Structures are given as C-alpha cells and as structure tokens.
Amino acid sequence: MRTRQFDGKRLRAARRARELSQKDLGAAVGVKGPAVSRWEDGQEFPKGEKLPALAAAVGEPLDALFPADGPADLHLLRCDAGLSITQAAEVINASRVPVSNAEGGRRRLSEAYVKPLAQAYGVTEAELLAAQDVSFGVRPEGSRDGPATPRTIGEKINYLVQHGYVGQEAPSDEEIARLVNEHAGTTAVTTEDIVALREGATTEASDAVRAGLAHALQVNVGLFQDDAELGAEDRQFLESLVFLGSIHRGQILGLAARGNGEGLSAEMMAKINEVVGELRHKLPEAPGSE
Structure with a gap:
C-alpha cells in the first residue's frame, strides 16, 4: 500500500512559516489543535486523506511537503483526492468492501466502478486502472521501485532463485x-x-511440473498456479524475500552510513528484528539446517 512520507518537523516548519497556530491548522483539516501537536511531535500520524488539506492549508505543494514513495496505487489516489474509504464507497453507491478489497489487492474493481471513481479521484480511467495494477503487485514498466512482481512460471522461478x-x-x-x-x-x-x-x-507447464517446481523451490504450490496475478499473501511472501535479502546484504543496516550519523533507532531495529522473526520460516532452509 503506497503512502506519502510524513515528517512532523517539516509540517511544523511550514505551519510556522505561514504564521498559523496548531488550532488554526487543525480547523482547516477538521481536527483539534492537540491532534496537530501530536502529529508534529511524531506521536501520531494523520490519515492519508488529510495530507492534501494539510499541504493546502500551509501553502505547500503536496509532493514537496509529503513526497510519495513509488508509483501510485488505489490507496494513494484515494488519499490524494482527500477521500476516506467510506466517502469513496458512497461515490459508487456501495459498501466499503469493493474499495477496501481493491486497495488491498484482493479483488479488482467492478467495471461499473471505474469511471465514477476515476472522476472522484481526479484521474483518467487509464490512470485508475494502472494504479489498480500497482495495488495488485504489477509494477509499471520501467519502475525502479524494487523488482517487478513475477507473473509467468519462468519469472517466478527466476525471482525465487535470485531472492530466495x-x-x-x-x-x-x-x-x-x-x-x-x-x-x-x-x-x-x-x-x-x-x-x-x-x-x-x-x-x-503441466500440473505435475508446477507442483514439482513448488517442491523444488520450497514454496506453496499456489505460487505456481495458472493465474498470472498473485494473491496478496503470495505477493507478501515474495516481498519478504527481497526484504530479508536486503538485510543480509547490509542495505538496510547500511542506512546509517547515508546521512544518518546516529544510525537506525532502537525502535526501528526492534521492528526489523520482529519482521525478520515473523518471516524467517518462509525462507528456503539452508542445507544441513535443523
């Protein structure tokens, strides 16, 4: 799920430059002053749909104040339009389920929902469908945001051999x-x-070969099913391989050497250890391991 980078200190500086009080800024986005204080102190974070209004209130471009991380998905389009899931659901006269499922990469939007949502989000239908692809793990051509999600049998073999x-x-x-x-x-x-x-x-490939490939590469057989589009759980598994590989190669721990003299915080290190612990069992076992 794509989000924008939020920095409370940057928001505070922009607010002060505009000579706004926390109460003033809160009123502009529909919250109380203490909520703004918690945002600026890093105790809490505003919902994504609040960011466009915050940027407008302090007179800063949205992309400059809150940079986006990677190509837009459905979640980012909705938030950039300043809409909650409930409000987006009202646009298509449906429950929250279709919007939530599409943003979570579980079930694509019905064709009837594409046009009204595109209009509500202020994008073309093609842009909305491209964002939906990103929500389902299909990276835009030429994207540098990590390795592309594999779709064919061969791409899945290559991905697992390279990252697993x-x-x-x-x-x-x-x-x-x-x-x-x-x-x-x-x-x-x-x-x-x-x-x-x-x-x-x-x-x-036959079903027997697909099952054999799953056995050979130590993954769930569902990863090699006919459907080119992977489910959310399979995509999470593949992303976890890349994440753990980055840790092993020192790319994540090496963040301390790139402009951060204090290194990663204890909280961030604890989170990384937690994620590693949760995902370790998903990796192929090393030869001779117990």
Whole structure:
C-alpha cells in the first residue's frame, strides 16, 4: 500500500512559516489543535486523506511537503483526492468492501466502478486502472521501485532463485529438474525445459511440473498456479524475500552510513528484528539446517 512520507518537523516548519497556530491548522483539516501537536511531535500520524488539506492549508505543494514513495496505487489516489474509504464507497453507491478489497489487492474493481471513481479521484480511467495494477503487485514498466512482481512460471522461478536463497547457493537448472522429477515420480521435465521456462521460450507447464517446481523451490504450490496475478499473501511472501535479502546484504543496516550519523533507532531495529522473526520460516532452509 503506497503512502506519502510524513515528517512532523517539516509540517511544523511550514505551519510556522505561514504564521498559523496548531488550532488554526487543525480547523482547516477538521481536527483539534492537540491532534496537530501530536502529529508534529511524531506521536501520531494523520490519515492519508488529510495530507492534501494539510499541504493546502500551509501553502505547500503536496509532493514537496509529503513526497510519495513509488508509483501510485488505489490507496494513494484515494488519499490524494482527500477521500476516506467510506466517502469513496458512497461515490459508487456501495459498501466499503469493493474499495477496501481493491486497495488491498484482493479483488479488482467492478467495471461499473471505474469511471465514477476515476472522476472522484481526479484521474483518467487509464490512470485508475494502472494504479489498480500497482495495488495488485504489477509494477509499471520501467519502475525502479524494487523488482517487478513475477507473473509467468519462468519469472517466478527466476525471482525465487535470485531472492530466495539468502546466504546460500541457489539450485541449478539441473538440480531443479531433478527435484521436479523426483516429486513427480517420473521424467516430467529436462534441464532444457527448465531453461526454456526461465528464458520465456515457453510459458506452459503441466500440473505435475508446477507442483514439482513448488517442491523444488520450497514454496506453496499456489505460487505456481495458472493465474498470472498473485494473491496478496503470495505477493507478501515474495516481498519478504527481497526484504530479508536486503538485510543480509547490509542495505538496510547500511542506512546509517547515508546521512544518518546516529544510525537506525532502537525502535526501528526492534521492528526489523520482529519482521525478520515473523518471516524467517518462509525462507528456503539452508542445507544441513535443523
């Protein structure tokens, strides 16, 4: 889910430059002064749909005051329009469920909802559909925001081989073929077949091969089902591999060396440790591990 970066100190500076009190700013966005104080002190964060009104109240461009992180998804479009989920649901005369499901990457919007939501969000229908793709893990072409979510069988193999073996050697094409055949109990694929899948020369595979690939790469068989579009849980799993790989390579811990002399806070380190603990069991086991 895409969000904008919020910095309470930056908001405070912009408010003071505008000679507004916390009470004045709160009134402009429909909250009390103490809420603004908590935002500026970093104790709480405003809802995403409040950010456009905050930026307008202090006379700052939204993108300058609250930069967006990556390409827009449905959540970001709604928030940038200043709408809550309830208000967006009212636009399409429905419950909150269709909007919530689409933003969470669980079920796409009905075709009948696309036009009214695009109008409410102030974007074209094409832009809304592109944002919906982002919500479902499909990254725009040329995006630098991490590796693209794999869709074909070969892309999924490549993704798992590249990101799923932190600190250990990934299986070769020959090894993958052997494990697939071992699981199938017959010669279902050759090494050349695996290469063809990974290079995109072929995109078809039998159910036995799909199940064997899941066995060989130690993932849930659902990851290799026919549907090109991955479910939210599968996308979370794939993102977790990249996240843990970044930790292993020192990219996250290396943040301390890039303009932050104090390093990561104890709270951030605790959060990283918590996430690592939650996701560790999802990684392929290292050879010889217990």
